[in-house]
Every structure is written in structure tokens, then in C-alpha cells.
Amino acid sequence: MLLAVFGLLPVSGLLAGCLPFSSGQRLPTVGVTPLPAETLEPAGLPAAYPDTPEGVVEAFLQLTQEDPRLMIAYLSRRAQDDLPAGGALDLLGLDGPVEGYLVESAAASPDPPAAVVQIAALSGGREYRLSFELVQEGSVWVIDRVLME
Numbered sequence: 001m002l003l004a005v006f007g008l009l010p011v012s013g014l015l016a017g018c019l020p021f022s023s024g025q026r027l028p029t030v031g032v033t034p035l036p037a038e039t040l041e042p043a044g045l046p047a048a049y050p051d052t053p054e055g056v057v058e059a060f061l062q063l064t065q066e067d068p069r070l071m072i073a074y075l076s077r078r079a080q081d082d083l084p085a086g087g088a089l090d091l092l093g094l095d096g097p098v099e100g101y102l103v104e105s106a107a108a109s110p111d112p113p114a115a116v117v118q119i120a121a122l123s124g125g126r127e128y129r130l131s132f133e134l135v136q137e138g139s140v141w142v143i144d145r146v147l148m149e
Contacts, residue, residue, distance in 0.1 A: 053115035053134045054106045056141045060132075061121070064089060064097040076135055076142040091146045095124025104129075115141060118149075 050056045060074040071088035072080055084090040092098070101121040108115035113136035121128045129149040134141045 049140055051141075052106075053108055053117050053132075053141045054103055056134060056143065057103070057117045057119065057132045058101075060088075060143060061098045061101050061119070064092070064094075068097075074143055076137055076144040079142075079144055092121075092123075092128075092130065093146075093148050094121065094128060095126060098123050113141075 050059050056074050060071055063071045063074075068087060068089040072083070075083070075088060075091075079091070089097075099122045101119050104118045104120055106115065106117045115134040117132045117134065119130050119132070121130055131147045131149055132143050133145040133147070135144045136142070
């Protein structure tokens with residue numbers, strides 16, 4: 001068996017308890033010590049960093065409730081340099097944290113790597129439409145601009 005040649009063993013029983021999360025669920029965190037926002041940049045992200053533009057936008061929006069200081073990790077270097085005084089949360093132009101959202105559309109271009117993700121979001125009892133423009137830095141998607149429609 002090829003797996004034995006490389007010293008790998010099947011792990012099907014090990015992963016049996018792992019269940020996928022839907023996009024609206026919050027991921028559990030156990031024993032995590034958040035880093036200060038100013039030390040985070042796309043190159044230093046955890047291994048679980050989303051690999052799609054929609055995943056990046058969803059992770060960014062979830063942090064509006066969990067820890068807005070960490071939202072900077074999903075921004076391009078240009079967006080980090082132009083960050084408003086109130087931080088990444090102020091980029092959204094909302095009345096507070098996102099209470100709910102729906103990804104309405106997503107489109108990506110491979111050359112040059114760019115993507116647009118449009119969402120409907122609920123914040124402060126009001127509905128907003130936002131458009132996220134993403135670029136690739138290294139091998140990860142990052143949010144470069146957020147536009148309110």
C-alpha cells in the first residue's frame with residue numbers, strides 16, 4: 001500500500017467526530033489567545049484561513065460580533081494602510097456588528113486575480129447591500145475595498 005511507504009496510516013476513524021459547519025454557524029474556539037490586531041497580516045494567518053473569496057468575506061463578517069480587532073487580518077495591505085480611525089469595522093459603514101447576512105453573488109477572475117462578493121447584511125435593524133472587492137496577496141484572498149450600494 002502506498003500509504004505505508006510514506007509512513008502514513010488511514011485516519012478515517014480519527015475524523016469520524018468532525019462535522020462540517022454551515023456558513024451561519026460560529027466556529028468553536030478552545031484555548032485561543034487572540035493576537036493584537038496590529039501584529040496580524042495576511043502572510044501570518046492561521047492554517048484555517050479561507051481559500052475562497054466568499055469564505056474570506058464570511059470570516060470577516062463573523063468577526064464583527066466576535067472580535068472586530070481581528071478583522072484587519074482579512075484586509076489587503078493597501079486597505080490596512082488606509083484604515084479609518086475606528087478600525088476595520090468602520091469600513092462597513094454599518095450601525096454596529098452584522099446581525100445576519102446573505103451572500104447574493106460572487107465572481108472571480110484568475111488573471112489578474114480579483115473577485116467581487118456582494119452581500120445583503122442586517123445591522124441595527126436595517127438592511128444594507130455591500131460589495132467587497134478582493135485581490136490576492138501571495139496565495140490568499142484579501143479584502144481590498146468595501147463599497148455600500
